[in-house]
Amino acid sequence: MEGQDTTPREALGTTVRRLLDGMDLEEKIGQLCLVNGAEGSIPQWLAEDVAAGRVGGILNEVDPTVACQLQQLALTRPSGLPLLMGRDVIHGFHTVFPIPLGQAASWSADLVEACAAHAAVEAAACGLNWTFAPMLDVARDPRWGRVAESLGEDPLLVSRLGAAMVRGFQGGDLRDPTRLAACAKHFAGYGASEGGRDYNSCPLSERELRQVHFPPFQAALEAGVATVMASFCDVDGLPASANAFLLDQVLRGEWGFRGFVVSDWESVGQLTLHGVAEDEGDAALQAAKAGLDMEMAGSSFRRHLANLVRDGALTLERLDAMVAAVLAVKERLGLLEGLRPLPTEPSPDVGAALAYKAALECAVLLRNEGELLPLRRDAVRTLALLGPLADEAAEQMGTWVFDGEAARSVTPLTALRKWEGPGFQILHHAGLDTTRDLDARHLDDAAALAARADVAVLVLGEEAILSGEAHCRADIRLPGAQEELLRRVAATGTPTVLVLMAGRPLALEGIHDLPHATLCMFHAGNQAGPALRDLLFGVAEPVGKLPVTFPRQSGQLPVHYSHNPTGRPADEGSYTPMAQIPQGAKQHSLGNTSHYLDAGYTPLYPFGHGLGYAHLQLRNLRLDREELKAGERLSITVELVNEGPRAGTETVQLYVRDLVASLSRPVKELKDFRRVCLEAGDRMELRFQLGEEDLRFVGRQQRWISEAGRFQLWVGTSSAAGLEAFFTLA
Ligand code: NOJ
Numbered sequence: 001m002e003g004q005d006t007t008p009r010e011a012l013g014t015t016v017r018r019l020l021d022g023m024d025l026e027e028k029i030g031q032l033c034l035v036n037g038a039e040g041s042i043p044q045w046l047a048e049d050v051a052a053g054r055v056g057g058i059l060n061e062v063d064p065t066v067a068c069q070l071q072q073l074a075l076t077r078p079s080g081l082p083l084l085m086g087r088d089v090i091h092g093f094h095t096v097f098p099i100p101l102g103q104a105a106s107w108s109a110d111l112v113e114a115c116a117a118h119a120a121v122e123a124a125a126c127g128l129n130w131t132f133a134p135m136l137d138v139a140r141d142p143r144w145g146r147v148a149e150s151l152g153e154d155p156l157l158v159s160r161l162g163a164a165m166v167r168g169f170q171g172g173d174l175r176d177p178t179r180l181a182a183c184a185k186h187f188a189g190y191g192a193s194e195g196g197r198d199y200n201s202c203p204l205s206e207r208e209l210r211q212v213h214f215p216p217f218q219a220a221l222e223a224g225v226a227t228v229m230a231s232f233c234d235v236d237g238l239p240a241s242a243n244a245f246l247l248d249q250v251l252r253g254e255w256g257f258r259g260f261v262v263s264d265w266e267s268v269g270q271l272t273l274h275g276v277a278e279d280e281g282d283a284a285l286q287a288a289k290a291g292l293d294m295e296m297a298g299s300s301f302r303r304h305l306a307n308l309v310r311d312g313a314l315t316l317e318r319l320d321a322m323v324a325a326v327l328a329v330k331e332r333l334g335l336l337e338g339l340r341p342l343p344t345e346p347s348p349d350v351g352a353a354l355a356y357k358a359a360l361e362c363a364v365l366l367r368n369e370g371e372l373l374p375l376r377r378d379a380v381r382t383l384a385l386l387g388p389l390a391d392e393a394a395e396q397m398g399t400w401v402f403d404g405e406a407a408r409s410v411t412p413l414t415a416l417r418k419w420e421g422p423g424f425q426i427l428h429h430a431g432l433d434t435t436r437d438l439d440a441r442h443l444d445d446a447a448a449l450a451a452r453a454d455v456a457v458l459v460l461g462e463e464a465i466l467s468g469e470a471h472c473r474a475d476i477r478l479p480g481a482q483e484e485l486l487r488r489v490a491a492t493g494t495p496t497v498l499v500l501m502a503g504r505p506l507a508l509e510g511i512h513d514l515p516h517a518t519l520c521m522f523h524a525g526n527q528a529g530p531a532l533r534d535l536l537f538g539v540a541e542p543v544g545k546l547p548v549t550f551p552r553q554s555g556q557l558p559v560h561y562s563h564n565p566t567g568r569p570a571d572e573g574s575y576t577p578m579a580q581i582p583q584g585a586k587q588h589s590l591g592n593t594s595h596y597l598d599a600g601y602t603p604l605y606p607f608g609h610g611l612g613y614a615h616l617q618l619r620n621l622r623l624d625r626e627e628l629k630a631g632e633r634l635s636i637t638v639e640l641v642n643e644g645p646r647a648g649t650e651t652v653q654l655y656v657r658d659l660v661a662s663l664s665r666p667v668k669e670l671k672d673f674r675r676v677c678l679e680a681g682d683r684m685e686l687r688f689q690l691g692e693e694d695l696r697f698v699g700r701q702q703r704w705i706s707e708a709g710r711f712q713l714w715v716g717t718s719s720a721a722g723l724e725a726f727f728t729l730a
Pocket of ligand 1: 132185
């Protein structure tokens with residue numbers, strides 16, 4: 001199907017219509033070209049192009065003086081218009097917050113919104129008015145490096161947090177000069193890149209797209225997102241940049257999107273490499289007709305659109321619609337009324353306070369044998385801080401930190417040293433030069449320090465460069481000799497805490513039970529150090545929950561909690577692990593189940609998992625009715641009780657399963673969640689509600705429908721377990 005979105009002229013604002021009427025063909029095409037910037041200076045060709053109106057936006061210029069010069073150049077001609085100034089402001093700007101996957105572990109829309117709002121003002125102070133975030137790709141394969149930039153594996157969680165990020169960047173009114181236009185990316189299905197290898201094909205069915213990958217984008221649209229980026233990949237054979245089903249039929253037709261769609265970096269020209277376009281001109285034509293409005297960093301639009309219009313291959317109406325969409329966003333930003341004043345950048349202290357809060361909230365306590373954590377200050381006189389990431393200011397910031405300042409980072413070593421004094425000593429050894437270092441020479445030196453200490457804290461994981469765009473791994477175990485370092489430290493018998501700093505979940509089979517406690521911080525940003533210290537010693541409690549499943553091994557991937565049931569489900573006892581299969585065992589075909597001989601069928605840590613220091617219990621799950629009718633709400637109440645001696649936080653999660661439907665439905669789907677704090681000895685009643693609309697799925701006709709029948713629900717503290725009940729949809 002070929003898209004021909006041509007917003008009716010009457011639907012355009014008067015200013016946009018007037019501007020459009022006054023533009024010649026070259027000026028119109030100029031608005032559709034996003035040009036890679038000057039990065040600190042303005043080359044002659046760029047100055048000429050901007051002054052002549054051949055550029056609609058610049059990306060990657062963050063010097064405020066140069067940004068202002070470019071804007072002045074854009075206004076050289078009387079009909080000149082200010083530029084969009086775009087940048088990947090992904091999880092902070094000068095101040096770096098946890099990577100998006102880390103922020104997602106907070107399950108807190110408020111936190112995500114606050115981080116985005118802070119990043120926006122820092123970026124706007126440098127002349128930017130547009131960010132290429134949030135990334136809303138549902139990520140179910142952690143080999144994919146961009147899992148770091150994602151908000152996890154679940155459509156509901158990604159939708160809620162993605163919408164919050166849009167609100168944070170954009171605020172209530174985009175004319176506010178402290179805000180940025182956001183860009184929902186990458187539309188659509190990019191998270192399903194085959195094998196977790198970046199830029200790979202996404203062989204998705206329409207149903208999978210609609211059910212899993214579209215909802216976060218729809219949520220972003222409802223939050224008012226100004227722009228959308230098409231993904232690099234092909235979806236079921238058709239690259240997103242030329243995909244009229246995605247851009248025209250769904251985004252504009254079904255959802256009524258009125259902002260503009262930008263390509264990804266040179267993805268229009270790459271249509272030839274995908275093998276769907278003859279040449280660059282054909283690529284430009286296909287992209288423009290499919291619903292793409294602006295080209296990022298390529299030359300296809302600049303070189304070919306004019307001829308395509310003159311030849312009649314592309315209608316002037318479609319070209320006008322593309323330009324109008326860009327102008328409409330400039331209008332929302334207030335750019336059609338003139339240049340935006342640059343706000344003052346907040347002091348680094350303000351950013352640091354939020355970065356500390358965010359680093360605390362992104363930490364997930366995966367394991368805590370014998371309640372080693374929190375450590376008692378009076379019981380720990382010597383702490384061995386070990387591992388290649390214990391003192392790496394830049395690495396703890398993670399991927400996508402073009403503008404992040406490592407000088408603002410406080411490492412675990414620096415933070416713990418601040419507490420050193422009589423009665424508390426830090427022994428430090430990296431053990432390995434990098435996380436990839438295979439040289440075992442210093443492992444025993446590090447272990448020797450552990451042997452002398454009351455507790456060993458081992459900071460392992462991945463450097464920032466091992467995740468992010470194009471940085472995928474086929475094997476997601478701890479790289480280098482880190483597993484061996486952990487083994488030697490654990491062998492000393494000193495109580496050991498493993499701290500993971502990484503851009504993805506890691507496969508910990510074989511070593512996960514060596515440390516007494518494991519705290520996953522992902523890449524937690526500038527304040528990872530103080531946050532870690534305070535979590536270790538119970539100044540603060542870990543509140544994070546996994547936004548993505550931790551597999552046992554890479555070979556299990558992809559693995560996620562919300563899979564469909566199989567006709568031969570595995571359970572404990574339904575298979576024999578490989579090592580125990582007797583020699584000469586015969587093949588049989590009865591009673592077999594779906595599992596791996598060498599990895600079983602369960603992940604190591606499930607989606608939604610995360611421990612705290614308090615002892616909160618869920619009790620008394622009650623439904624207010626057994627049968628739910630259309631238009632009614634099912635009310636679900638549960639009690640949360642804190643019988644322990646310390647205050648605690650829990651994220652209570654509601655999951656549902658449609659037991660019998662016309663299509664096989666996932667074994668569990670997250671429907672709601674709430675994070676609450678409870679004082680010691682306190683109890684509270686929590687109430688969730690479900691309506692018929694929450695029970696819909698994409699049926700055989702590719703439409704959202706619900707079907708009468710029985711449902712199971714769980715209220716729990718992870719996707720693995722919970723109190724359960726049943727109800728019927730009438
Ligand atoms: C390519 C990435 O896929 C996209 O997410 C990013 O915004 C652009 N490059 C611009 O840097």
